[in-house]
Amino acid sequence: MTFLPILSAGSVVPSRDPSWTDELPPPMKRRDARIWHLAYVASKRAMEKAKPAPRSIICGTALGALDETCKYLDGVFADGFGSPRHFIASVHNSMAGKLALEFKINGPNLTVCDGQNSFASAAAAVSLLNPDDFPALLVAVDENIELLGRLLPHLSAPCRQYLREGWTEAAVAFILAAPAEKSPPCLTAAGPAPCNGGEPQRCIRERMLATGLDAQAMMPIEATSGSFIQPAITAYELLAQQSRGDHVIGSYSPSSGAAAFVCVCI
Amino acid sequence: MPPNYIPIIGMGAVSCAGYGTAVCFNAVREGRDGLSPLSVLDSGLKQAPLCGQIEENPESRLGRTVQDKTTALALCAAHEALAQVTDRRELRLGVVLATTVGGITRSEIFYRELKKEPEHVRHAAAYVSHHEPTATTAAVASCVHAAGFHTISTACSTGLHAVGMAKRLIENGTYDLCLAVGSDALSILTVRGFASLMLIDYDGCKPFDRRRVGISLGEGAGALLLASAGAAKKLGCMPQAYVAGWGASADCHHMTAPHPDGLGAQRAVRSALAEAGIEPSAIDFIAAHGTATPDNDAAEIKAMRAVFAALPPFCSMKRTLGHTLAASGALEAVMSICAMREGIIPPTAGYDQFDESVGAAPSPKTKAEIRYVLKNSFGFGGNNAAVVFSGRETSGNGVME
Numbered sequence: 001m002t003f004l005p006i007l008s009a010g011s012v013v014p015s016r017d018p019s020w021t022d023e024l025p026p027p028m029k030r031r032d033a034r035i036w037h038l039a040y041v042a043s044k045r046a047m048e049k050a051k052p053a054p055r056s057i058i059c060g061t062a063l064g065a066l067d068e069t070c071k072y073l074d075g076v077f078a079d080g081f082g083s084p085r086h087f088i089a090s091v092h093n094s095m096a097g098k099l100a101l102e103f104k105i106n107g108p109n110l111t112v113c114d115g116q117n118s119f120a121s122a123a124a125a126v127s128l129l130n131p132d133d134f135p136a137l138l139v140a141v142d143e144n145i146e147l148l149g150r151l152l153p154h155l156s157a158p159c160r161q162y163l164r165e166g167w168t169e170a171a172v173a174f175i176l177a178a179p180a181e182k183s184p185p186c187l188t189a190a191g192p193a194p195c196n197g198g199e200p201q202r203c204i205r206e207r208m209l210a211t212g213l214d215a216q217a218m219m220p221i222e223a224t225s226g227s228f229i230q231p232a233i234t235a236y237e238l239l240a241q242q243s244r245g246d247h248v249i250g251s252y253s254p255s256s257g258a259a260a261f262v263c264v265c266i
Numbered sequence: 267m268p269p270n271y272i273p274i275i276g277m278g279a280v281s282c283a284g285y286g287t288a289v290c291f292n293a294v295r296e297g298r299d300g301l302s303p304l305s306v307l308d309s310g311l312k313q314a315p316l317c318g319q320i321e322e323n324p325e326s327r328l329g330r331t332v333q334d335k336t337t338a339l340a341l342c343a344a345h346e347a348l349a350q351v352t353d354r355r356e357l358r359l360g361v362v363l364a365t366t367v368g369g370i371t372r373s374e375i376f377y378r379e380l381k382k383e384p385e386h387v388r389h390a391a392a393y394v395s396h397h398e399p400t401a402t403t404a405a406v407a408s409c410v411h412a413a414g415f416h417t418i419s420t421a422c423s424t425g426l427h428a429v430g431m432a433k434r435l436i437e438n439g440t441y442d443l444c445l446a447v448g449s450d451a452l453s454i455l456t457v458r459g460f461a462s463l464m465l466i467d468y469d470g471c472k473p474f475d476r477r478r479v480g481i482s483l484g485e486g487a488g489a490l491l492l493a494s495a496g497a498a499k500k501l502g503c504m505p506q507a508y509v510a511g512w513g514a515s516a517d518c519h520h521m522t523a524p525h526p527d528g529l530g531a532q533r534a535v536r537s538a539l540a541e542a543g544i545e546p547s548a549i550d551f552i553a554a555h556g557t558a559t560p561d562n563d564a565a566e567i568k569a570m571r572a573v574f575a576a577l578p579p580f581c582s583m584k585r586t587l588g589h590t591l592a593a594s595g596a597l598e599a600v601m602s603i604c605a606m607r608e609g610i611i612p613p614t615a616g617y618d619q620f621d622e623s624v625g626a627a628p629s630p631k632t633k634a635e636i637r638y639v640l641k642n643s644f645g646f647g648g649n650n651a652a653v654v655f656s657g658r659e660t661s662g663n664g665v666m667e
Contacts, residue, residue: 002438057516062398064419069370069455070377076458077378080310087459088521088646091366092399092419097647100516106530108514109649110427113368113399113419121416128434130541154390192400193414194407255396256404258415 001211002127003265005177006185007135010045011236012038013170028102033089035065035171036098039141042171043099046137050175054137056107056129057096060122062115062228062253064092067145095141107133114192115253116162116225118142119172119232120260123189126176134178140232141171158254167227172236184265185239192258203259204250213248213263220250220261235264242266269543269660272433273498273505275443276491277600278346280339281587282318282484285327286346290597291604293586297613297630300586301470301482307371309457316470318484318588319452333396334369335451335485337405339593343489344406344447350503351443354411357497360441361407361415362431364424364448364592368399371453378454406447413441421645422555423514424448425488425595426653430512432492442497448596449487456591457483463522471558471589473582473614474567474628476621478558484588488597507603510544510638510656513537517648523561524644528569534650535573535640542638542654546574549654550636551611553602555644556582556628557589558616566642567626578640579629585616595643595651606636606657 012020021029023041039059047053072086088094093111100109108129114121119140126136144167152165174187182188190211195203204220225231231251238247243266250261279286282300283293293300301316309315324338325331328345332338340363376393379386395401403417416431418424425448432444450456460466460483467480490509498505514537517530524531539546555566563582571577583598590597605612614628636657643651 056514062400072459073374073377073455074381076310076454077381082458082462084459084462087455087462090455090459091421091646093421093645093647093649094521096420097516097521097649100518100648101521104518106516106518106533109420109516109647110431110514111419113417114403114415115398115400117400125416125418125431128431128438130537150387151390151394154388156391156395159391159395191414191416192404194404194412253398253400255398256400256407258400258404258407 001188002179003182003186003188004126005180005183006187007175007177008046008050009174009236009239010042011170011172012041013168015168033065033068035141035143036095038171039095039099039139040102042173043137043139046173046175054105054135054175056133056136057099057105057109058122058126058136058138059096059111060118060140061113062118062142065089065094067143070147115255116228116251117192117253117258117260120189120251120262121191123187123262124191127179131178136176138174138176140229142169142228144169162252162254164226170229170233172232182265187262187264189262190260192256192260194258200252200259204261207259207261208248220248225251231262235262238264239266269510270437271508271510271656271659272436272492273495274490274507274509275493275498275503275505276347276350277506278343278489279597279600280342281486281597282320285342287600291601294583294601294612295610297615298586299615301588307452307454309454311461313468315466315468316482317452318482320485333405334372336365336367336371336449337402339451339487340402340406340447340449341409343487344410344445347445347489347491348410351501357442358413359410360435360444361403361412362428362444362446363403363406364418364428365399365402365450366419366421366592367450367453367456368402369396370455371451373397374454420649421647422591422594423643423645423649423651424592426641426643426651427514428596429490429509429599429653433509433512436492436494442494444492445489446492446596447489448593450485450591450593452483452485465559467558470616471584472616473556473558473584474563474621474624475617476619478560478563480559481557481589484590486587486590486593486597488593488600490596490599507606508656508659509653511538511542511654513652515650519648522646524565526565528565530648530650531566531569531644532572534652538652538654544638549578549638549640551639552578552580553598553639553641554580554582555642556584558584564624567624577626579611579631581612581614581628599641602639602641603655606639609634609636
C-alpha cells in the first residue's frame with residue numbers, strides 16, 4: 001500500500017466551533033456559499049501549520065453544495081429564474097475550484113463523490129498524483145441542511161441506518177506529502193469496493209486483506225459512521241489526540257452498497 | 267520516469283447521433299448537425315434551445331428499467347466497451363465514472379413536486395435514493411462485476427480526468443483493467459443553469475466561428491476500457507490506441523470564465539505531453555474542447571499557440587454531439603481515437619466564418635497520418651484536463667490495426 005505522510009491537518013465542526021466564521025475574509029463571508037466557507041476555513045487552518053503550500057487539491061464530498069442546488073431550483077420553480085450565482089456554486093467541484101482560486105493552487109484539482117466513502121475514495125485518489133503535485137491538500141466536506149432532516153424519516157432503511165438524524169456537518173483538511181515508506185503520522189486508503197450484499201464490516205476486512213493490511217490486528221471503526229463526514233472527523237481527532245497506533249476507519253455507503261477505508265498511522 | 271502507454275482495448279459511445287461507437291463516429295466523420303429543439307424534458311424556457319438530445323430511451327436498449335437516464339447511458343457505453351472481453355477470469359476490473367448530474371434527473375422532479383405539495387415527502391425513498399453520483403457508478407460497477415470504483419465530478423473536464431485516473435490505477439497495479447466512463451443526461455438544473463449564465467446559443471453552437479455566442483448542451487456517455495499490457499495479452503485483445511499522458515491543472519482565475527491566456531490549459535497540456543514523453547511537434551491533431559463560448563474558444567487557441575510552435579489541425583465536435591458536460595471528455599476521446607485510426611481530422615459542424623480574435627480555423631482532412639492526438643476538456647472552477655492518445659506503444663512493437 002501507498003503511505004502518504006501527513007504534514008498537517010485542520011478542521012471545522014460548526015456545532016463545536018461557533019466562532020469559526022470569524023476566520024472568513026469579509027468579502028467571502030458576505031457572498032459565497034456556506035459549504036465553501038467550511039472548506040476554506042479547514043484548509044486555511046491546515047495550511048497555516050505546514051510549509052510549503054500545497055500544489056494540488058483533492059476534495060471528497062457526498063452531496064456537494066446541496067444548499068446551493070436547492071436555492072437555485074427554488075428560484076427556477078418558484079420565480080421562473082434561478083440565480084447564476086447559486087448555479088455556479090451548486091456544481092460538485094465548486095468547493096475545490098474556490099479553494100484553488102483563493103489559495104492560488106494551480107495543480108491538479110479533483111472532486112470525488114462517493115457518499116460516505118468520499119473521504120476514503122479521495123484519499124486513495126491522492127496516491128494517483130505525480131510526485132510534482134505534492135504536497136496535496138485533501139479536503140473532506142459535507143453540509144447538513146434542513147431538507148435532509150425532512151427527508152431522512154422517509155428514506156430507505158439502509159439510508160436511515162447509515163445517516164443519523166442531526167448528523168454533524170464539517171470540513172476536514174489534510175496536507176499530505178508524496179508517497180513514502182510508512183512513517184507516522186501518515187495515512188493510506190482503499191477506495192470503494194462493492195459489498196455485493198455482504199455485511200459492511202466484513203467487506204471492509206476483506207478490503208484490508210486485499211490491500212495487505214493485517215485485518216486481525218486492526219479493528220475497523222466507524223463502519224456505521226452515521227454521517228457522510230464522520231470518517232474524516234474521526235481521522236482528524238485521532239491525529240489531534242496523538243492516539244498512537246494504526247487506526248482503520250471504515251465507511252459504508254448505502255447508496256452504492258460499497259465500503260472503503262482509511263488507515264491513519266500515528 | 268519513462269513513458270508508460272496504457273492500452274485501450276474497448277470503447278463505447280452513445281450520443282444524440284445514436285447508440286454505438288460506429289454510429290456516433292459516422293456523424294462526427296460527416297460533420298453532421300446533431301442538434302434538435304429540446305423536447306426530452308420540460309425546461310420551462312420560453313424558447314427551446316437546440317440540444318444534442320437522445321430521444322430513444324436507453325432502457326429500451328438495455329431491456330430493463332434503470333434508476334435514471336445518466337446511469338442508463340453509462341451502462342450502454344460500458345457494455346459496448348466490454349463487449350470484446352468475454353472471459354476476464356481473475357483479472358481485476360475497476361471503474362472510474364465521471365458525472366455532473368448523477369441521479370438529479372429524478373431528484374429535481376421530486377424537489378419540484380415537494381415544493382408544491384409538502385406531503386410529497388413520503389415519496390422520498392423512490393425518488394432520491396439514487397441522487398448521489400456514487401449510485402450511478404455503483405450501478406455500472408455491479409453490472410460489470412467490478413472490484414472497485416471511484417466517482418468523480420469536476421464539471422466539463424471530468425470525463426478526461428476519468429481516463430487519466432484509470433491510467434494511473436492500471437500503472438500502480440490496483441487493477442488489471444479499468445473502465446473510464448463519462449455520462450450525463452440533460453436536466454432542468456443544467457439547462458436552466460447555463461441559460462441563466464447566458465451561455466446558451468439557442469440557434470445551435472458555432473465553435474470557433476465569428477458568430478459564436480454560446481454552447482449547445484447535449485447528453486450522452488463515453489467509455490474506454492484500459493488494460494495493463496499483460497491483461498491485454500492474456501485476453502488476446504489488440505489495443506485500439508494507448509493513453510500516453512494525462513495533465514490536470516487549475517486556472518486560479520475565475521469560477522466560470524477561463525483564463526484569457528489559457529495559462530491553466532497550457533499547464534495541463536504540457537503535463538500530458540511530458541508524461542507521454544513527446545515534444546509538442548509530435549501532436550498531429552487536437553480534439554478541442556471547443557464549446558463555442560466567446561471566451562473558451564479564444565482562450566483555448568491562445569493556450570495552444572503558446573504550447574505549439576505550429577498549431578496542429580484541430581476540430582470541435584460540440585455541434586455534432588452537443589456539449590455533454592462530464593461525458594464530453596470521454597465521449598469525444600472515443601471519437602478522437604476513431605479519427606486517429608481512420609486517419610481523418612473530422613469537420614467542425616457549425617463553423618463557417620473565420621474569427622480574427624481566435625486567429626485560427628478548424629481544418630478538416632480526409633486523409634491524415636495521425637500518431638498522436640491531444641484531447642482537451644475544461645470545466646467550471648477553472649478545471650483543466652488534457653490527455654494524449656497514441657496509435658502505438660512507445661517501443662514501436664505495438665502496431666495499430
